[in-house]
Amino acid sequence: MRGPRFFQTVQSKIIIIYVLLILMAMQLIGVYFVRTMERSFIDNFTDSLNKQAYLLAGFAEPYLNASQDAGSATAEGKKSFADLNEIVNNLFNISDAEIQIIDANGLVLTTSLQTQSARIGQKNLQNEVISALQGIKDIESETIDAEGNRRKIVAQPVGEGTKVMGAVYIEASMEPLYGTMNRINKIFLSGTVIALVLTVILGVILSHTITNPIKEITRQASAMADGNFNQRVSVKGPDEIGQLGNAFNHMTNRLKEALSLNEEEKEKLSSVLSNMNDGVIATDDQGKVIVVNRRAKRMLNIGSEDVTDRDISDVLGIPKEQIAKHVSGERQSATIQVADEEEGDFVTIRVVFTPIHRRDIGITGTIAMLQDITEQEKLEDARREFVANVSHELRTPLTTMKSYLEALDDGAIEDPTLAHRFVGVMRNETERMIRLVNDLLHLSRLDSRKAMVSKEPTHIPDMLEEVADRFSFQLDQKDISIQIKVEAGIRDVMLDRDQIDQVLDNLVSNAIKYTPEGGAIVIRARRTEREWLEISVQDNGIGIPRKDLSRIFDRFYRVDKARSRNMGGTGLGLSIAREIVKAHGGTISLESELGHGTRVTFALPVQQMEGEAV
Known part of the structure; x- marks a missing residue:
C-alpha cells in the first residue's frame, strides 16, 4: 500500500x-x-x-x-x-x-x-x-x-x-x-529563527512519540487486513496512545476469535450444505444466485457450471412471476422436472421457497430447497397401480362368480349338468383368489420381515431334480425338454429349502408358460468367484421386450396382461422370488431378448447363520 x-x-x-x-x-x-x-x-x-x-x-x-x-x-x-x-x-x-x-x-x-x-x-x-x-x-x-x-x-x-x-x-x-531598535529587531529575529529551528527539531521528536505508535497500529491494521493476526502493538505507557494500543490488541484477539469462529461455522455450513440430501440455492434481494450446493447442481444437471450471479428463474426454469408468488407465501412450493441424462428419464423435483427476512429491512433474499421426489412419485404411482391391480384381480373372479350365481339362481341349478359346470368355474375362481391372497400375504410377511429363514443343509442336485420332476407333466404336455447342469463340487448348501423351492417353481413355471412347444429349458448351478451359489433358469421362449425389463420384478406387472391372466398367473411370482432371494442376502437378475428366450439368475451366499430373521 x-x-x-x-x-x-x-x-x-x-x-x-x-x-x-x-x-x-x-x-x-x-x-x-x-x-x-x-x-x-x-x-x-x-x-x-x-x-x-x-x-x-x-x-x-x-x-x-x-x-x-x-x-x-x-x-x-x-x-x-x-x-x-x-x-x-x-x-x-x-x-x-x-x-x-x-x-x-x-x-x-x-x-x-x-x-x-x-x-x-x-x-x-x-x-x-x-x-x-x-x-x-x-x-x-x-x-x-x-x-x-x-x-x-x-x-x-x-x-x-x-x-x-x-x-x-x-x-x-x-x-x-x-x-x-533595528539592531534589537535583528537580534530578536535571529532568536526567533533559532527558536523555530529548535521548535521544528523538538516537534519532530515529539511527533515521533505520537505518530510512531499510530504507524505501528496502522501496520498492524494492514497486516490484519491481509489475514495476519499474530502481531501485537507494543504499549510503552499508560497514556491515551497506550490505551489505544491495548484496545487495538484486545480488538485483534477478539477479531481473531470471531474470524476463527466464523470460519468454523462457515466450514460447518459448507459441510452441511455439501452433504445434504436436499439441494439448496440461496439468492440475494434481486433474485441472483449467491450460494448453491453440490446436491442442487447434480439435481439440476448443472455439473461444474458456475451459476453464481445468474437469476434463479433461469436456473430453475420457473418464471419470475411464479417465484414471486411462491416467496410471498401464496404457494411456497413448486414442482419441476429435469431430464436425467444418465437414466434417460425425467427427475421430479419439489422446490420449496423460503424468504430471508432482516429486521427493519424486509426480505433480503430467498432460500430454495430442492427435494428429489422422483422415488416418492414412483412409489405413489406403484401404490395406486398396486391398489388398482389388486382391485382388478379380485373384481374379475368376483364378477364371474356373481354372474354364475345369478345364473344358478335364475334356474340353472335345476340342470345338474349346467349347475355342475357353473360350480366348477366358481371353484376355480375361488382358488384363483385364494392364490392371490396367499401371495399377497406372503409378500406382506416378507416386506415386514416377519418371515423366518430356516436354513438347513440342502443337496443342490437333488433339489433341482425334484423341481424338474414336479413340472414333468406340463413339460410333457408341451413337449419341452429340461436339462439340469450342476457344476462339480456343489453338494450341500445351507438354505431355506421350502422358500428356494418356491423361487424355482415360479421361475420354471414362467419358463414353461412362455416357451412354445418343442422348446428347451436349462437349469444351471455353479459357484461364483465370491464363492456364492448361482442358479439360473434359461428358456428359448418368446422373450421379453427391452422396455419392460426394468419393471419385470414389479408386483402385478405383466408384459402381456391378457395372455398372462388367461394362463392363471397373478403377476406376483417374480416379486415373491425377488423378496425371498433378498431375505437370503442374495441377488436376482433377468436377461431377455424378444424372440430369443429369457434367463433368470439368482445368487445366494453359502455362509449364513441358521435361523437368521429377515
Missing part, C-alpha cells in the same frame, strides 16, 4: 501546527516587545531632551535677564551671549543635535552648530518656538529633514509666568535611536 505524502501525514501536521503556534506566539511577543521598547526609547529620549532644555533654560535665564536690563547694544551684553554660546557648545553638546537660545523677540542668540551660525540674529519662526515664547512648556514634535532622517524637536520657555525672556530650542536626530 502506497504511503501518504509527507505533508499529508499526521507527523507533518503536528510539526506545522507546533511551529505555527510558536511563530504566532513569538510574533505577538515580538510586536508587543518592539512596540513597548520603541515607545520607551522615544519617551526616554524626549524626556532627556526636555530635561536638558529645562537645565539650559535655567542657565540662560540670567543671561537673558541681564541682556534685557543692560540693553543688547552694550559690550557687556555681547560678552554675556558669548559666554552663553560657550556653555551651549561645551556643557550641553548633544551629538548630531542643534541647540538654540532665542530671546523674547524670537531672535536666535546662539546655536550649537557652527554651520548654522549665520542664523544668529535672525528670527526663528517655527511653531514650537512661537508656542514656547507664549509660555507654553514641554513642546515637542517630530520631523523628517531633507535627507529623510527623523528628528526630534523640543522647546522650553525661559522664565516663568507672564515674564518670558526667551526660549530654548533643541532639534536632535533620532536615527541612532532607530538604529538601536
Whole structure:
C-alpha cells in the first residue's frame, strides 16, 4: 500500500501546527516587545531632551535677564551671549543635535552648530518656538529633514509666568535611536529563527512519540487486513496512545476469535450444505444466485457450471412471476422436472421457497430447497397401480362368480349338468383368489420381515431334480425338454429349502408358460468367484421386450396382461422370488431378448447363520 505524502501525514501536521503556534506566539511577543521598547526609547529620549532644555533654560535665564536690563547694544551684553554660546557648545553638546537660545523677540542668540551660525540674529519662526515664547512648556514634535532622517524637536520657555525672556530650542536626530531598535529587531529575529529551528527539531521528536505508535497500529491494521493476526502493538505507557494500543490488541484477539469462529461455522455450513440430501440455492434481494450446493447442481444437471450471479428463474426454469408468488407465501412450493441424462428419464423435483427476512429491512433474499421426489412419485404411482391391480384381480373372479350365481339362481341349478359346470368355474375362481391372497400375504410377511429363514443343509442336485420332476407333466404336455447342469463340487448348501423351492417353481413355471412347444429349458448351478451359489433358469421362449425389463420384478406387472391372466398367473411370482432371494442376502437378475428366450439368475451366499430373521 502506497504511503501518504509527507505533508499529508499526521507527523507533518503536528510539526506545522507546533511551529505555527510558536511563530504566532513569538510574533505577538515580538510586536508587543518592539512596540513597548520603541515607545520607551522615544519617551526616554524626549524626556532627556526636555530635561536638558529645562537645565539650559535655567542657565540662560540670567543671561537673558541681564541682556534685557543692560540693553543688547552694550559690550557687556555681547560678552554675556558669548559666554552663553560657550556653555551651549561645551556643557550641553548633544551629538548630531542643534541647540538654540532665542530671546523674547524670537531672535536666535546662539546655536550649537557652527554651520548654522549665520542664523544668529535672525528670527526663528517655527511653531514650537512661537508656542514656547507664549509660555507654553514641554513642546515637542517630530520631523523628517531633507535627507529623510527623523528628528526630534523640543522647546522650553525661559522664565516663568507672564515674564518670558526667551526660549530654548533643541532639534536632535533620532536615527541612532532607530538604529538601536533595528539592531534589537535583528537580534530578536535571529532568536526567533533559532527558536523555530529548535521548535521544528523538538516537534519532530515529539511527533515521533505520537505518530510512531499510530504507524505501528496502522501496520498492524494492514497486516490484519491481509489475514495476519499474530502481531501485537507494543504499549510503552499508560497514556491515551497506550490505551489505544491495548484496545487495538484486545480488538485483534477478539477479531481473531470471531474470524476463527466464523470460519468454523462457515466450514460447518459448507459441510452441511455439501452433504445434504436436499439441494439448496440461496439468492440475494434481486433474485441472483449467491450460494448453491453440490446436491442442487447434480439435481439440476448443472455439473461444474458456475451459476453464481445468474437469476434463479433461469436456473430453475420457473418464471419470475411464479417465484414471486411462491416467496410471498401464496404457494411456497413448486414442482419441476429435469431430464436425467444418465437414466434417460425425467427427475421430479419439489422446490420449496423460503424468504430471508432482516429486521427493519424486509426480505433480503430467498432460500430454495430442492427435494428429489422422483422415488416418492414412483412409489405413489406403484401404490395406486398396486391398489388398482389388486382391485382388478379380485373384481374379475368376483364378477364371474356373481354372474354364475345369478345364473344358478335364475334356474340353472335345476340342470345338474349346467349347475355342475357353473360350480366348477366358481371353484376355480375361488382358488384363483385364494392364490392371490396367499401371495399377497406372503409378500406382506416378507416386506415386514416377519418371515423366518430356516436354513438347513440342502443337496443342490437333488433339489433341482425334484423341481424338474414336479413340472414333468406340463413339460410333457408341451413337449419341452429340461436339462439340469450342476457344476462339480456343489453338494450341500445351507438354505431355506421350502422358500428356494418356491423361487424355482415360479421361475420354471414362467419358463414353461412362455416357451412354445418343442422348446428347451436349462437349469444351471455353479459357484461364483465370491464363492456364492448361482442358479439360473434359461428358456428359448418368446422373450421379453427391452422396455419392460426394468419393471419385470414389479408386483402385478405383466408384459402381456391378457395372455398372462388367461394362463392363471397373478403377476406376483417374480416379486415373491425377488423378496425371498433378498431375505437370503442374495441377488436376482433377468436377461431377455424378444424372440430369443429369457434367463433368470439368482445368487445366494453359502455362509449364513441358521435361523437368521429377515
